[in-house]
Amino acid sequence: AQSVTQPDIHITVSEGASLELRCNYSYGATPYLFWYVQSPGQGLQLLLKYFSGDTLVQGIKGFEAEFKRSQSSFNLRKPSVHWSDAAEYFCAVALNTGFQKLVFGTGTRLLVSP
Amino acid sequence: DAGVTQSPTHLIKTRGQQVTLRCSPKSGHDTVSWYQQALGQGPQFIFQYYEEEERQRGNFPDRFSGHQFPNYSSELNVNALLLGDSALYLCASSSAREAPTDTQYFGPGTRLTVL
Numbered sequence: 325a326q327s328v329t330q331p332d333i334h335i336t337v338s339e340g341a342s343l344e345l346r347c348n349y350s351y352g353a354t355p356y357l358f359w360y361v362q363s364p365g366q367g368l369q370l371l372l373k374y375f376s377g378d379t380l381v382q383g384i385k386g387f388e389a390e391f392k393r394s395q396s397s398f399n400l401r402k403p404s405v406h407w408s409d410a411a412e413y414f415c416a417v418a419l420n421t422g423f424q425k426l427v428f429g430t431g432t433r434l435l436v437s438p
Numbered sequence: 439d440a441g442v443t444q445s446p447t448h449l450i451k452t453r454g455q456q457v458t459l460r461c462s463p464k465s466g467h468d469t470v471s472w473y474q475q476a477l478g479q480g481p482q483f484i485f486q487y488y489e490e491e492e493r494q495r496g497n498f499p500d501r502f503s504g505h506q507f508p509n510y511s512s513e514l515n516v517n518a519l520l521l522g523d524s525a526l527y528l529c530a531s532s533s534a535r536e537a538p539t540d541t542q543y544f545g546p547g548t549r550l551t552v553l
């Protein structure tokens with residue numbers, strides 16, 4: 325069965341510093357890959373997605389992610405973190421079949437210090 | 439353009455009761471998926487509805503059932519509630535025309551507390 329691992333439960337980053345959130349997946353083929361963000365009490369907002377093609381994907385709010393097939397990873401990055409980025413971040417994968425069923429990681433909570 | 443909406447926002451029930459949660463998809467979307475997010479966990483797939491039929495189901499018992507209406511809105515029903523059913527229930531909508539590269543858009547969720 326496919327699975328997603330986000331090894332960092334919490335990460336604290338100073339405002340203005342760079343950020344990298346890790347995501348590894350286990351699946352026999354290349355799945356579709358997603359990053360979602362969840363603010364407290366809110367639903368999930370899509371940051372970016374990878375289906376095929378260029379392995380460096382640009383998303384909203386200045387985020388980007390890089391798909392590395394050899395490492396089964398899809399890490400999320402941002403060059404300069406803002407206090408408003410504090411939230412829970414979820415990596416998800418989906419089978420590239422006729423319809424999507426998302427499998428999520430357990431999430432990484434980002435704290436931004438002044 | 440209204441996004442995905444869910445009602446109610448919060449709900450408190452007692453063990454053994456039944457609950458119905460509602461979801462209206464984003465305009466133009468015809469597919470609705472439901473997820474359960476327990477505290478401190480990532481969302482888990484419950485099932486997906488398309489053309490008023492359940493298309494795929496996750497590892498949830500038959501106490502969890504759903505329905506999709508002709509206007510694409512959907513309901514999630516949970517019978518014989520257990521304490522462990524306390525969670526945030528998320529609805530996501532997408533467009534079958536864009537499958538398999540469709541994107542799921544999530545609503546704000548319904549927080550269910552079972553006492």
